[in-house]
Amino acid sequence: MAQAGVFLEHDQFNCSICLDVLKDPVTIPCGHSYCKACISGYWDQDEYISLYGCPQCRQTFSPRPVLGRNTMLADVVEKLKRTGLQTVPSDDSLAEPGDVECDVCTGRKNKAVRSCLVCLASYCESHVQPHYESPAFKRHNLVAPFGTIQEKLCSRHDKLLEVFCRTDQRCICSLCLTDEHKGHDAVLAAGEITEKKNEVGEIQRKSQQVIQERERELEQLKQSMTSLTLSSQAALVEGERIFTELSASIARRQSEVKELIRAQERAAMGQAEGCVRQLEQELNHLKKRDADLLRLLQTDDHVSFLQSCQSVSAQPEREYVPNVRGDPNFGCVIAAVSEFQALLEDVCQGGFFNISEKVNSVTVLEGPKPKAEPEQAPEPAAQAPFGLNVPAPNAFRVPVRFVGFASPTFGPRPSESRLRVQQRRRRR
Structure with missing residues (x-):
């Protein structure tokens, strides 16, 4: 049968009562086959009515049929168990990638359900049956299937x-x-496994503590990052508003200084123009008097000369005229504006230095704290089962670096700005 390559449906050799492969098969008058123990137990329940039926077709028999062993069916089932010519496997029983395959199956292999530590092989549901039924395999140790037998x-x-x-x-x-x-010092692996499992369990417990701690730190870090982003946006908006107001204030002061200069120019020019008119009037009067004196000097009439001489001999009274500055200019104003610029730069420089220090102090991660005691030697690695070195819990800790902004490079210090102003004053 194996050579013929015949494949049989799995359900053909299953008992419809126990749903397992037929054991000691018998056939009742209707033609259906069952395990002898299964059909006998089924009919024992109906013994009181003396009417016996088939669980599948419901045909009834009376009196109770005598059960005879179906030798042909029993031989077929026995050969199937012995030779491994199994029914066409269902998709669920076929081995998939990653599954442990049966070492006995040929062609498309079934999924192994048990591995034998004595045979050093893995078996599917059908091929493992001899280990359950034959006394020869009674002392074999069956375990959950694993595919790395050679490593054992x-x-x-x-x-x-x-x-x-x-x-x-x-x-x-x-x-x-x-x-x-x-x-x-050697013991059976089965006896050592309990102690090693306790050690691994303790390592796993500490590992879980580290994981939980890191999860809390991660959540705190994410919350801090969100808070930092929101705070940064608020600081940018408020900083822009303040600097806009500061720029507007400086622009207003610029307009006020321009208006002061223009107002002073208008006032000084008004005074000067009044003096110009006064001097022009006085000059016209003096020129007219000078012309009269010239005409008087040219007259030959002695009587007229003497009469007129008395009236022109008195000098006219001069009106007050302010002194005129030789080189009037706004140089002092320019100097004052330059000094104001230096003072403003001084204030801005100091303010910017203070702002930069405050900005650099805003971080998400704190720097490492100074140790009060000398650093001790690191904890030795925990000795894990089978020579596996598992680092101590502190070895999982990631070093935290201080995160901040790069230190800004500033221009002259405030004292240098004041020195610059004094030097400009001395040059003037």
């Missing part, structure tokens, strides 16, 4: 690694105890 073998003796050497902290086989690990 000793590389030197090709035997199962079933001993744990505490001296070397590694798994070995029984033959290793006679040579390389002779005299070492």
Whole structure:
């Protein structure tokens, strides 16, 4: 049958009562087959009515049929169990990528359900049955399926690694105890696993604590980043408003200074123009008197000369005229504006230095705190089972760097600005 490559439906060899492969199959008069124990138990429930039926077709029989073993069906089922010619596997039983495959199946392999530590093989649901039914496999140790059986073998003796050497902290086989690990502290791996699981459990507990701590720190960091972003936006808006007002204030002071200069120019020009008119009038009067004197000097009439001489001999009274400055200019105003500029730069420089220090103090992460005691030696790595070195919980900590803005490079210090102003004054 195996050579013929015949595939049979799985349900053909299942008992419809226990839904398992037929065991000691019997066929009742209607033609349906069951496990002998299953159909006998089913009919025992109806013993009081002396009417016995088929669970599938519901045909009834009376008296109770005698159950005879279906030898042909029993032989087929037995051969199927022995040869591994199984029914066409369902999609659920076929091995998928990542599943442990049955080592007995040929062609498309089934998914293994158990692995034998004695046979060093994995079996599907059908091929593992001999381990349950045959006394020869009674002492075999079946475990959950795993696909790395070769890794469980000793590389030197090709035997199962079933001993744990505490001296070397590694798994070995029984033959290793006679040579390389002779005299070492060794126990069965099954006996060591409890203690090692406790150690791994403690490491895992500490790892969970570190994870929870890091999750809290991460949440705090995200909240701080959100708060920093909102605060930064508010500071930008408020800073822009203040500097806009400051610029407007300086612009107003500029307009006021311009108006002061123009007003002073108008006032000084008004005074000067009044003096010009006064001097022009006086000059006209003096020129007219000078012409009269010239005509008097040219007359030949002695009587007229003498009569007129008395009236022109008195000097006219001169009106007050302010002194005129030789070089009137607004140079002093320019100097005052320059001094104001230097003072303003001095104030701005000091203010900017203070603002920069405040800006640099705003960070999300704090710098490392100074240690009060000398630094101790780091904790030794915890010795994990099977030689696995697991770092101590503090080893998971990420070093925190101080995060801030780069220190700004400033221009002259306030004292240098004042020195510049004094030097300009001395040059004037």
